[in-house]
Amino acid sequence: MTKIFIVDDHYMVVEGIRSLLQNAPGIDWMGHAMNAASCLAFLQQQHPDIILMDINLPDKSGIDLCKEVHNKYPGIFILGLSTFNQQSFIQKMMDNGASGYILKNASLDELLEAINEVKKGRTFLSNEAAATLHKPDNTTIPLITSREKEVLGLVAEGLTNNEIAQQLFISHTTVETHRKSLLNKFDAKNTASLVRMAAQMGII
C-alpha cells in the first residue's frame, strides 16, 4: 500500500484526486491539508509515502514547503502539482527535492504512473512538464550574486541608481556597475527587458 497525503487549498482538486484514487488498488488515502502549517502539523504525527503538493498555498509557497519537508523527512517523496506549466516553478520544485511534477489536467493513468514511479525512488515528470523543462532555448536563469539580486529587486521597484545607493549605503557608481553586470548576465538591452525577464523567471 502506498500512503498518499495531499496539500492543496482547492477543495475541488482535492476531491477530484480523492475520487480518482479511492478505487485505485494499492493506494491508502491519508487525508489532506489546505495549507502548509497544517501539513507540517500532520507530518509530526504521521508519515505518508508520497505527498502531492500544490505550488500555490495560502500561507507559504509550495516551493518553500517542499524544501522544508524534504529536509525534515527525507524519506517522504514529494510530487509537485499545479495548474501552471512554467519552467521556473518546475525547476525550483525539483531543485528543492521534489521527485516529480504533474499538472492538474493530468489523467488518472498519468497520476497513477507518477505515484508508482516516485514510490520506486525514480523521478516523474508529466509529458507537458517534461517538454517545458527540456525546451531547448529554455530561458536559463543567469547566475547572479546576492548583491546583484538585491539591486535587481530595487531596480524593479522603480528606484533610481541614486536612491538604491542611499538605501544600500554605497556609491551610485557601484550600483551602476551591478546594473551593467545584470544587463550582461541576462543579455538584456535595457532595464525594461531586464525586469521583464526577471519577472518571467520568477526572480522578482
Place this chain on the structure above:
Amino acid sequence: MTKIFIVDDHYMVVEGIRSLLQNAPGIDWMGHAMNAASCLAFLQQQHPDIILMDINLPDKSGIDLCKEVHNKYPGIFILGLSTFNQQSFIQKMMDNGASGYILKNASLDELLEAINEVKKGRTFLSNEAAATLHKPDNTTIPLITSREKEVLGLVAEGLTNNEIAQQLFISHTTVETHRKSLLNKFDAKNTASLVRMAAQMGII
C-alpha cells in the same frame, strides 16, 4: 432536475466536481468539455441549465466564451469558475453575462448553493469572490487601450521609443505620450516598475 455541464481543461477539477455532484439530489450531470470549441459543439446538440465555466481554457479565454455562449443561448446560466481570486477577471465574467462566480476552493455546500441561486435566475458570488469584487482598490489592473497595450509589450521587449515608433509607423513623441499615459495609469514611477507591475499582473 438541474442539467449541469462543465468546461474546464483540468481533469482533476472536473473529476472533483463530478464526484461532489453525483450524489447530490436534483443534479443531472451532462458531461464536460476540455476547451471552448468542444463546448460550443456540444451546445449545438444539447442545452444544459447551467454551465460551470473555467476562465483559463486552452483555445480561448473563458471570458470570451462566456460572452459568446450568453449571446447565442440567453437561457443558459453561466457560473464562472477559477483558481484566481482576481477582481478584473470576476468583473469581466459578470460583465459578459455570467450569473455567478466561485473559486476552486469552494466547498460542496457553496457549490450547491451557487447552483440553486443561479437556477432561480439570481446571481451568486462566493464569499471570497464577493469580498474581492467589493474591495475598494488593491491591485486592480488599470484599464489601458489597445494601442497602449501594444506599446507596453514593445517597451517590455526592450525597444526604445524610436524603435517602437519605427515599428508602429508613428512618431517617437507619440510613443512617448502613450508611455506617459501608461506610467500614469499604473501609477508607476518609471519603466522598471511599470514592466514589473505589468508582468506580475500577467499582461505581458
Place this chain on the structure above:
DNA sequence: TTCTATATCCTCTTTTTCCATGATTTTCAG
C-alpha cells in the same frame, strides 16, 4: 449632435540610464 476617449504630434529641460575603461579592496574556497 455634442462630448469624450483615443490616437496622433510638437518643444524644451532635467534626470536617468547606458557605455567605455579604468582601479582597489574584500571575501572565500582550494
Place this chain on the structure above:
DNA sequence: CTGAAAATCATGGAAAAAGAGGATATAGAA
C-alpha cells in the same frame, strides 16, 4: 596562502526616458 570572484569606486560622454505643457483629428457613445 593565494588567486578568483565579488564588491567597491571613479570619469566623461552619449543616449534615452521623464516631466511639463501644449495641440489636432477622429470615432464612438450618450
